[in-house]
Amino acid sequence: MITEKPRIQFTPERLERAREILTHYPEGKQKSALLPLLHLIQEQEGWTSPEAMDYIADFLGIKPIEVYEVATFYTMYHLEPVGKHVIEYCRTGPCMIMGGEEVYAHLKKKIGADDGETSPDNLFTIKPVECLAACGWGPCFQIREKYYTHLTIEKVDEIIDELKK
Amino acid sequence: MSSERLKILTANADIPGIETFEVYRKHGGYTAVEKAVKTMTPDAVVEEVKKSGVRGRGGAGFPMGMKWSFLAKPEGVPRYLVCNGDESEPGTFKDHWLMKTIPHLLIEGMIVSSFALGANTSYIYVRGELMYVVKILEKAIAEAKAAGFLGKNILGSGYDLELYVQPGGGAYICGEETALLESLEGKRGNPRNKPPFPAVKGLYQCPTVVNNVESISTTPWIVNNGGEAYAAVGIGRSTGTKLISASGHLKKPGVYEIPLGITVNEFIYSDEWCGGIRDGHHLKAVVAGGSSVPILPAALLLKTANGEDRLMTYESLADGGFATGTMLGSGGFIAMDETSCIVRNTWNFSRFYHHESCGQCSPCREGTGWMEKVLHRIEHGHGSMHDIDLLVDVSKKIEGNTICPLGDAAAWPVASAIRHFRDEFEWHIKFPQEATRPGAVYRGHMELA
């Protein structure tokens, strides 16, 4: 028997939010909603799967390729499945000269995953990113919407231990 | 000391609850909206901004009033104001700080500025990583709207404005204004060829002004106090105050609002600002205006080639051109002490531009990757002497030949690092074993401060 994958769609609350977003733009310019809607569906699904992209294309009445072009351009859309927490650490100059190198090396060791990898327990995915606009508070990383700044090895231990609970 | 300084943007930043409408309003917030929509014409607001001499705080330093006066105003075509909150330039974090700390200042500025430009729909484009700031701004907008400062017929003036926050998706290039507009239209962040400029064909091919968060945030004060009062602060064509994002090996990194015109020396060493270099260390080099501007060795940063004190102004930092000067840029002030490796940092920045190139035009797409690879080799002990000249040549072939200034921004850090720190590059090449030892830094001749 062929089991069809459940079709992706927004949850009712998100659907409402998506409809509200569409009102931000003039008639006929609904493609403008593409980036916010991709964030919305990723927040729901955990990653930006091809099915999710096709759903958004359909939702906005645009060609699927227009969504792929955009989703692959920006760095925030996870095009592969990720762990529960995605740790996006800033690897750019100002954070690196403030001791980022040691801190991030420790982070990766502690989690057991290297750049772009997910930890064996599927809890953490590590993604190096460029400048997060927190240079004076570095080294720093971001987990979802939250910024963790002034990182030290001890602080990393605390944060990760907390998240593991 | 600091209490005597005129703070145009940050006067109320420390007040608890300033992020809420109530507290912001209680401390004089939104009076500029009242003044503008009730007592001024849009042109009068533009006039005040012109008089203030305030220059764009996003990096290029273009006079804001003049930009506004270029906006095309064809009949029956909507105009847009788009605020650039993409802030992704390494070393710069002032917009982030300002938006999360005093969100209503930007909202108020957007209302006043949109009114001046005749825009009825305006957008604040915020880099997607700052989703929590997007939510702060959205909350502030809802509050302002509930109080009648946004929406239809603002304060009974007949002026309508809808204000929306748009998140980006993670791309430095979307800070470039035309890439930002493309992104706001739901496309890849490919910068457009100019002309046409946004003032003629911007968002949805309509006339559009794009301004930085900090630029827009100056307008409430300018409306309240007049352009002349603003212009009274600062020196020459560097009027007003500027937010400086201070990072690196400083005692007190952070965001500071300085009156333009203080000396660089005072900014770094005075306790009012950065408090000097971290204990036991000395200043080696500074990137004064965000990663894109030329790096300067400490001596040339503090004094111009003519031996004059360098000031925190657009003109003084640029004194000496690229040979011995730099730029104020976006005010991303990155201080490096003697433990910093210039080659490593140059490679790091180079990787940044390689990573962030949109890839549309061949010099930047191919050249940024080439420079990164060569720098990576040098940093890791596999360089050869001719690589240094090759880097300079490649950077020259990129500079000025690309669609948008990201190409220049990628070229300048490399060219300037080699210009001022050639010895250090040569040391990496001549003594690879020594240079690649963990924690090794060049200890050859250099002047620290």
Add this chain to the structure above:
Amino acid sequence: MKVTIDNITVEVEPGTTILQAARKIGPEIAPPAMCYYEPLKASGGKCRACLVKVTAGSEKDPRPMPKLVPSCITQVQDGMVVENTINQQVLDTRKGIVEFLLINHPLDCPICDQAGECHLQDFAFEHGMQQTRYEEERRTFEKTDLGPNIQLHMTRCILCYRCVFTADQITDGRVHGVLNRGDHAEISTYLEKAIDNDFSGNVIDVCPVGALTDKTYRFKNRVWFTKPVDAHCDCDKCKGDVTLWYRGDEVIRVTARKNQWGEVTAFICNKCRFERKKTSDWVIEGPTKVARHSVISANKYGANKIVPEFARRLAASQYKDVKEGRNLEQLSIQQLPEERFKQLVAPAGESAVAGIRSIQNWADDK
């Protein structure tokens, strides 16, 4: 309005670009264009091959423009003065552009179907440096199929966006586009989707390089052994005006007709391109008149402009072609013995063009 390019003044309509004005003067003056394509709206401005110096902006404002400008998208002003072939900065910059386009380009000419009619080869011959200074690893991609008839060799792509504009503007459903960014940007469908559309084949003709090629033609022949003939048919989908490429009596390829700038004059449908491969399908008009822009047919490459690397590659391709039949896949330039190369190219002296001709003659003798 009047514009002066390389000291030659020409009268043009307002709205004309510098490049179009230069083309009006003639091919000697026209800047090279790797991304601009007149039939496609919004094309141009990306490759930067066509950068020129504007020494006077207009009659009214005769100041020079500070930077070089892309001639393909910069409109002329009355009284504008432009320098192209006579400006050293322009020529040096162009050398740089060639180098940038080649650093990640494979040394594939010997096995590339585009060899001989490739704009990148032309561009490099005319404007390139002697040899590359690039020592790093080259970026590579796997080759893929875009449907049954079109092959994509992404490694050869120069990201001119022409195929994207073509799909947008002359087909009714674009399924491929530019994915990723920077030097990872690639032409792709993302998910393996076939380009399936009556006009999809036109992306092959607009592609300036051998990135998009006709699978029904692949490795059938080298373009310089074929004879182009103009022909038409009564087609219900397109105008039916084509160029047939013969080898002996056999039609081995059908393409749209192109003008002297290599631009398609009328797009054709897939039926004409892929399915009508018998002489009896066509009404023959006669030999194609437009000068082929290929490196082997034109005489425009003077002796002092030769790029040895490219010449060698071409020579190698022809040599191998003859020597080893069609088994071209494993071929690389290194396989052409130095001695043999000298023997073939050097005595012909003057130019590699002549050199290549001599190989051709030699091949024909065998």
